[in-house]
Amino acid sequence: MVEPLLQVESLCAGYTAAVAGPFSFSVGRGEILGLAGPNGAGKSTLLKALWGGVRVFSGAVRKAPGLQISHQAQGFDDLRGVPLTGRELLALTGASEAGLPPWLAGRLEARLDRLSGGQLQFLRLWACLAAPADLILLDEPTNNLDKAGVAHLVDWLGKAHGEQGIVLVSHDHGLIDAVCTRVVSVGEGT
Amino acid sequence: MNTDLLFDPLFRVPFLTGLLLAGLLPLIGMYLRLRNEWLAALAFAQMASAGALLAMVLDGPMILGGLLAAVAAALVKGLVARAGASAYALMMLLAWGGGILLVANHPLAEQAGHALFDGQLYFTGEGHLLAVALTVVLALPLLLRLSRPLLLARFFPEFYRARGLSVRPQLLLFDLLAGLVVALATVSLGVMAAFALVFVPPLMAYRLAAGWRAGLVWSALIGMGSFVLAFGLSLVFDQPFGPVCAMLLVMLNVMLAVKSVRE
Numbered sequence: 005m006v007e008p009l010l011q012v013e014s015l016c017a018g019y020t021a022a023v024a025g026p027f028s029f030s031v032g033r034g035e036i037l038g039l040a041g042p043n044g045a046g047k048s049t050l051l052k053a054l055w056g057g058v059r060v061f062s063g064a065v066r067k068a069p070g071l072q073i074s075h076q077a078q079g080f081d082d083l084r085g086v087p088l089t090g091r092e093l094l095a096l097t098g099a100s101e102a103g104l105p106p107w108l109a110g111r112l113e114a115r116l117d118r119l120s121g122g123q124l125q126f127l128r129l130w131a132c133l134a135a136p137a138d139l140i141l142l143d144e145p146t147n148n149l150d151k152a153g154v155a156h157l158v159d160w161l162g163k164a165h166g167e168q169g170i171v172l173v174s175h176d177h178g179l180i181d182a183v184c185t186r187v188v189s190v191g192e193g194t
Numbered sequence: 195m196n197t198d199l200l201f202d203p204l205f206r207v208p209f210l211t212g213l214l215l216a217g218l219l220p221l222i223g224m225y226l227r228l229r230n231e232w233l234a235a236l237a238f239a240q241m242a243s244a245g246a247l248l249a250m251v252l253d254g255p256m257i258l259g260g261l262l263a264a265v266a267a268a269l270v271k272g273l274v275a276r277a278g279a280s281a282y283a284l285m286m287l288l289a290w291g292g293g294i295l296l297v298a299n300h301p302l303a304e305q306a307g308h309a310l311f312d313g314q315l316y317f318t319g320e321g322h323l324l325a326v327a328l329t330v331v332l333a334l335p336l337l338l339r340l341s342r343p344l345l346l347a348r349f350f351p352e353f354y355r356a357r358g359l360s361v362r363p364q365l366l367l368f369d370l371l372a373g374l375v376v377a378l379a380t381v382s383l384g385v386m387a388a389f390a391l392v393f394v395p396p397l398m399a400y401r402l403a404a405g406w407r408a409g410l411v412w413s414a415l416i417g418m419g420s421f422v423l424a425f426g427l428s429l430v431f432d433q434p435f436g437p438v439c440a441m442l443l444v445m446l447n448v449m450l451a452v453k454s455v456r457e
Contacts, residue, residue: 056356073356074356086348087399087405087409096342096350
């Protein structure tokens with residue numbers, strides 16, 4: 005049997021008290037695992053618990069040795085006024101420029117505060133998607149994306165990622181149904 | 195007006211010391227601004243000033259006193275990161291109050307206090323130049339190494355933690371470097387000029403630059419250019435350097451802001 009990238013066992017996690025769990029599941033290479041559930045069910049908390057961003061109250065998260073995790077979080081600091089180009093942003097995470105949509109590839113020399121909201125959001129998402137990692141954690145990646153961005157994301161997720169595992173949190177059932185190879189329902193204490 | 199002073203060998207050492215600092219301070223300021231921690235520069239400068247005065251009263255080397263006080267402040271700031279701006283404000287009040295009390299109660303401290311607060315370059319000697327030159331040699335490669343972690347900590351705060359790594363040692367190292375550079379600048383150029391050079395050139399560079407690297411170049415050039423002009427003006431018109439440098443930088447920034455609004 006192939007060793008999973010991540011094994012979650014009876015996990016309960018939260019900040020000052022457990023707000024999510026217990027959950028048990030595993031993620032392997034080539035899988036896109038969707039975490040589906042209503043708002044407030046603890047999907048984002050669970051995602052953060054996978055890399056240690058919140059406190060684990062009980063259970064365990066077992067990672068493959070040397071596992072590299074890339075986490076795309078919701079929200080973004082205000083970038084207005086900071087002189088950073090798109091190319092410089094991608095270089096920070098080591099993200100490849102190959103595969104960028106044409107409407108963004110030609111704008112990499114522009115400052116981030118000169119990009120449209122949709123372009124900036126996709127660029128930020130891409131900096132996590134295309135960074136060197138074994139496991140990619142995506143938290144509501146379609147938020148603030150325009151139609152072109154969502155289409156390119158769906159296209160990218162639909163392609164084979166044999167060496168990587170992806171965990172996707174989204175309230176968008178259409179996205180989860182379209183791209184995920186397996187779904188865990190968070191609101192139901194799976 | 196005395197233009198002969200511009201070529202007086204007496205001012206070569208202060209000029210070279212200040213020029214090096216005027217190139218380095220804005221680079222530190224770029225990252226302090228990135229982290230919304232520019233107020234830390236003022237806290238470090240005030241602490242360095244108080245430390246230098248205390249050292250003088252205790253019959254010790256002022257430069258060492260200033261360095262120790264600012265580095266201690268940077269260490270405290272780095273270790274109690276959650277305190278944020280409150281820590282800087284408390285440090286400033288402590289140093290400000292302490293400095294004024296020393297000046298008020300110790301005859302020797304009065305003259306040095308004015309030099310530190312006003313920015314009087316005549317006290318800058320070869321020891322300062324050597325310390326600053328060594329600091330530049332140390333700081334530039336260190337900043338090059340710290341640049342990516344500092345930018346990542348701002349734009350992707352979870353990047354390192356998600357990979358099981360901690361960025362705190364690099365952040366602490368930057369705090370110490372900032373404390374060291376600002377302290378050296380304070381004991382060489384005075385509190386006002388040190389703060390003006392760490393704050394205003396990055397403010398202008400953030401507006402002007404097409405990217406981060408360009409911003410670093412812009413900020414260093416603005417800092418050095420302004421320093422040369424302010425140095426010349428303060429000598430020719432026999433004015434204290436600190437206020438001349440600060441006012442010149444503020445005026446340049448206002449002109450740039452007006453130009454930007456018009457465009």
